[in-house]
Amino acid sequence: MNYIIIATTVLLITLLGVYLVLENNRKKAKCAEKLLFNQRHSEVVEHFKHNVSDFVSVGALPSNHSCIINCIVSNFFVVQPHTEDNLNQLERIVELFILTVGEQVHIHRDQDDMDGLQEKLVAFARELPTNGAAYNKDFYHESLPAMITLIKGSNTDKPSESTSEDDTEQNNDGDNIQEQS
Numbered sequence: 311m312n313y314i315i316i317a318t319t320v321l322l323i324t325l326l327g328v329y330l331v332l333e334n335n336r337k338k339a340k341c342a343e344k345l346l347f348n349q350r351h352s353e354v355v356e357h358f359k360h361n362v363s364d365f366v367s368v369g370a371l372p373s374n375h376s377c378i379i380n381c382i383v384s385n386f387f388v389v390q391p392h393t394e395d396n397l398n399q400l401e402r403i404v405e406l407f408i409l410t411v412g413e414q415v416h417i418h419r420d421q422d423d424m425d426g427l428q429e430k431l432v433a434f435a436r437e438l439p440t441n442g443a444a445y446n447k448d449f450y451h452e453s454l455p456a457m458i459t460l461i462k463g464s465n466t467d468k469p470s471e472s473t474s475e476d477d478t479e480q481n482n483d484g485d486n487i488q489e490q491s
Contacts, residue, residue: 351387351397358383358404361412365431369424370415375435382407382438382454385445399450403458410458430461 362379365371371379383404390396411431418427437457439445 347392347394347397351400354397354401354404355383358408361408365411365415368415368419370411370418370427371431371435372428375432378435378438379431381442381445385442386450388442389446390450403450403454406455407458410461414461430463434458434461 359380362371362376366373366376383400386400387396414427414430415424418424434457439449
């Protein structure tokens with residue numbers, strides 16, 4: 311009888327030890343996952359802020375509007391949960407913004423029209439919400455991508471292309487009229 315009590319006690323202590331080890335490993339894995347998530351988020355935020363400061367340094371964005379633009383990444387997790395899908399969406403938005411503005415910087419620099427881009431980015435910054443709670447899922451999935459595509463807008467070289475196409479069409483119409491007479 312004493313052997314059964316001793317064996318049962320040893321078995322319970324062993325089970326408790328195994329449970330504590332497993333629970334400790336689970337907590338460590340969860341902490342490592344959170345740390346990796348936070349590092350990735352920090353990298354995305356720093357990448358965005360670095361590029362925004364580059365846009366300020368090339369004259370594409372007034373320095374007083376850089377803080378407003380930086381709210382895009384600063385307020386991302388104000389209302390939204392910290393999930394992998396949301397972090398992926400933040401990365402997509404950041405890349406879309408950086409690529410779009412970078413492309414526009416090159417186009418406007420070639421045309422020597424940085425003031426035009428600056429006006430577009432100031433208008434973009436004015437359209438951003440002022441309330442942190444407004445930076446929600448709908449904003450990041452629908453409104454912001456649409457706003458970013460508006461930055462592209464019409465460049466000064468595009469109307470001349472369409473004008474020359476219109477001239478060509480008019481010339482063709484003129485030739486058709488002359489042929490009919």
